[in-house]
Amino acid sequence: MHDFDVIIVGGGPTGFVTALGLAQAGVKVCLVEAEDAIIDSPRAAVYHWSVLDGLERLGIREEAERIGFTKQDYLWLVRSTGEEIRYDLSVLEGYTAFPYNLHLGQDRLAAIAHDRLEALPNAEIRFGTAMTTLAQDAGGVRVAVEGPEGVEYLSCAYLVGADGAGSLVRKALNLGFEGMTWPERFVATNVYHDFESANYGLTTMVIDDQWGAVIVKIDEEGLWRCTYMEDAALPERDYLQRLPDAYKHLLCGQGGHRLDRAAPYRMHQRAAESFRKGRVVLAGDAAHVTNPTGGYGLTTGLFDAYALWPTLAAVVLEDANPALLDIYAEDRRRIYLERTSPKAVANKHLVFHACGGGAALEEALDGLRVMARDADARRMGLWFVKTLETPSPVEA
Numbered sequence: 001m002h003d004f005d006v007i008i009v010g011g012g013p014t015g016f017v018t019a020l021g022l023a024q025a026g027v028k029v030c031l032v033e034a035e036d037a038i039i040d041s042p043r044a045a046v047y048h049w050s051v052l053d054g055l056e057r058l059g060i061r062e063e064a065e066r067i068g069f070t071k072q073d074y075l076w077l078v079r080s081t082g083e084e085i086r087y088d089l090s091v092l093e094g095y096t097a098f099p100y101n102l103h104l105g106q107d108r109l110a111a112i113a114h115d116r117l118e119a120l121p122n123a124e125i126r127f128g129t130a131m132t133t134l135a136q137d138a139g140g141v142r143v144a145v146e147g148p149e150g151v152e153y154l155s156c157a158y159l160v161g162a163d164g165a166g167s168l169v170r171k172a173l174n175l176g177f178e179g180m181t182w183p184e185r186f187v188a189t190n191v192y193h194d195f196e197s198a199n200y201g202l203t204t205m206v207i208d209d210q211w212g213a214v215i216v217k218i219d220e221e222g223l224w225r226c227t228y229m230e231d232a233a234l235p236e237r238d239y240l241q242r243l244p245d246a247y248k249h250l251l252c253g254q255g256g257h258r259l260d261r262a263a264p265y266r267m268h269q270r271a272a273e274s275f276r277k278g279r280v281v282l283a284g285d286a287a288h289v290t291n292p293t294g295g296y297g298l299t300t301g302l303f304d305a306y307a308l309w310p311t312l313a314a315v316v317l318e319d320a321n322p323a324l325l326d327i328y329a330e331d332r333r334r335i336y337l338e339r340t341s342p343k344a345v346a347n348k349h350l351v352f353h354a355c356g357g358g359a360a361l362e363e364a365l366d367g368l369r370v371m372a373r374d375a376d377a378r379r380m381g382l383w384f385v386k387t388l389e390t391p392s393p394v395e396a
């Protein structure tokens, strides 16, 4: 007899969404989060339209839309020429119930799932509690967790590692994290500034080989996310001193600005060599990480969660074949390697390096120009984020 059916390590958005799906299905879950509260550093803010069905299924879409906001427009701005390429998501109307993107800080999404989870009798949430060791055998998984009461040992039938890019779960499984680390650093800033007075779209990609940026409105009070890039060889501790110079190039609207928060990030393209080992599965950044250009990191993590929770629930509650978890692991790894990562790399190359200029830049821009003028091409281009989804193996 185990303490829990499933332990989820990590209380980021992937962990909370997975835990909520499992608990709503009737699985006895425990989520452990090392920090005392949900981390609110500025990271994911954009949820592509394709993930909204999954939030709906969990019963949290409406609340997420109420707290964040929805929008359809995109602007690609070529800094060197001033060319503006604009399109919106209206061509998706009739093809999906929710033809818009949601903008919302990822901590807020995690908090919505947290509040729903907390209300369920079969769910336990432990903040300030870090998993420190993990062992498994054919019968179950046993972890040591260190929390306010000291060290405790917990057992479960299955464990989900949703503990982010530095995942201790992944390391405990001895799984490599194959890929590369970029030589640049991204600086994500949340700033009050009137980008709309400069006619920016609510999602604007500024294409430039020096001051490329992703600029996204994140709430109705005028807070925007402005992410730019700098050389990782520059000392990280001084990044705030360099911020005013960056803002001279990036803030183009009327009036002043007020910095809300900022954080520097190293960026990687990496995936675990397997997303499952025995009774432990990985999801979200613990399984795969990408540079954020295009907003595919958590999008891929949410699709992990949506594929995983019904499968794991069926294995735990209905004696479904645990080999289904291998299908989950293979499907999700393939999606990252074949779709998420190549597209995020191409987007970074375009936005932050202007594809090196010349014919390569023209070719990339032509793809966007065709999307802007041709509804079918636009629908096909926008469909990319739907192809990051895989069906839950138990339902396939």
Ligand SMILES: Cc1cc2nc3c(=O)[nH]c(=O)nc-3n(C[C@H](O)[C@H](O)[C@H](O)COP(=O)(O)OP(=O)(O)OC[C@H]3O[C@@H](n4cnc5c(N)ncnc54)[C@H](O)[C@@H]3O)c2cc1C
Residues within 6 Å of the ligand: 009, 010, 011, 012, 013, 014, 015, 032, 033, 034, 035, 039, 042, 043, 044, 045, 046, 047, 106, 129, 130, 131, 132, 162, 163, 164, 165, 167, 168, 186, 187, 188, 227, 265, 283, 284, 285, 286, 292, 294, 295, 296, 297, 298, 299, 300, 301
């Ligand atoms: C600047 C930036 C912008 C981004 N923008 C977007 C975007 O717009 N759209 C998008 O889709 N993606 C975006 N991403 C990617 C997105 O932020 C990540 O994919 C997302 O954070 C992954 O969520 P997660 O829950 O898997 O991991 P995390 O958010 O990293 O959460 C992991 C949690 O595990 C906890 N933890 C770690 N170790 C332990 C342990 N031993 N025991 C217990 N708990 C532990 C941590 O404290 C943390 O709370 C962005 C990333 C960056 C850096």
